[in-house]
Amino acid sequence: MTSWLEISAGRLTQNYQALSAAAGADVPVLAVIKANAYGHGLALCGPVLARAGAPWLGVQDVEEGVQLRRALAAHGVSVAQQPRILIMGGPLPADSAALLEHNLTPIVWTIDQLEALHAALHSARPTRGHGEPFDVHLEIDTGMGRQGVAPGEPLQAVLAWLLQHPALRLQAVMTHFASTEVAHCELTTLQRERMERAMGAITRFGFRPEIVHVGNTSMVDNGEAAPGEGSSVVWLKGVAARAGAQPMVRAGIGLYGYCLPVEGSDTAASLVRRKLLPVVTWRAAVLAVAELAPGATVGYNGTFVATAPMRVALVGVGYANGLRRELSSGAAGGWMLVAGQRARILGRVSMNLTVLDVTGIDDVAMGDAVVVLGDGITADDHARLARTISYEILCGLRGTHRLVE
């Protein structure tokens, strides 16, 4: 591998602690490690976060859940100490057996999902002890329009079904906010009201969920989320207390050291963003160093033409590894760090190769490691050039992960 991802266990732990401190001692943080831990390696990050004290880990699907269970066991985290694992995407009927076998907790919101689980539970009964209920988390769609049951009649139908099927236990109720990074956001107010209404119906039906969980990194960060009201964490505590439940927040990108800035407010609204440290340092090897004469072209379509003698380094990383092709040289191009100095990308980023301008950087030779991302080059820098968000840059990282201090 000529490109690899160094994952700092220390920084991942510190970020988890910073998010936990911002959420408050009485609000545990579910660590979201879906999408291969946002490109950071699920099998490496899961055990680190378990050791950091995360009571819950969130993954996308059953495949990730099973992989995580194995990684936790392989890292010597005993079954008793293992966090609970939340499967955040809706389960398909084919997933039921693995959910039960590996004790994975699904987010559900339709009667179809519940019926499939119930049928699987029924056939697995003999091996599961007598009548021990299987926990599910119910998602309320308060405005995200993606997963979740709408408050009102659809919710009442699900609750009525659950009342008749005690083999499935409503352990938690959750929702997802659409605009947590926006200060004084009307949509957030609306989502809070819908969640309160849903919680009212749930308690009226006689359910006593153990946990109510909401939010993401920006929700923990944003101290001025809704007009006239402050942080959604404070709001959550009230909602959970009224239902006799434990409040919990979910955080993903903050664990890896990133967070969208709060929009539409001064920086005073941001509670944790500045305390987060990027966890990944992406490095690649110099494969060769060469001199270019004036007139020489670099890369596909010869988009870069040398106008003076220059020195270039060929680096073993490209878009197959997640290096965005938008970082190719042009009006604004990307750069890497060579011997601690900025070296701009020349020509087009290729599949597995990129050429850097190392003119004036004497200290560079075959086999040296350069920094592609990290040490001051942020996923936000790449995102700006690629016209996307840090999330997509991180999730696109592909390569060998190495755990470092």
Ligand SMILES: *Cc1c(COP(=O)(O)O)cnc(C)c1O
């Ligand atoms: C991905 C996700 C999160 C984590 O969001 P971040 O912005 O990365 O902190 C939380 N909750 C749900 C439902 C998600 O899908």
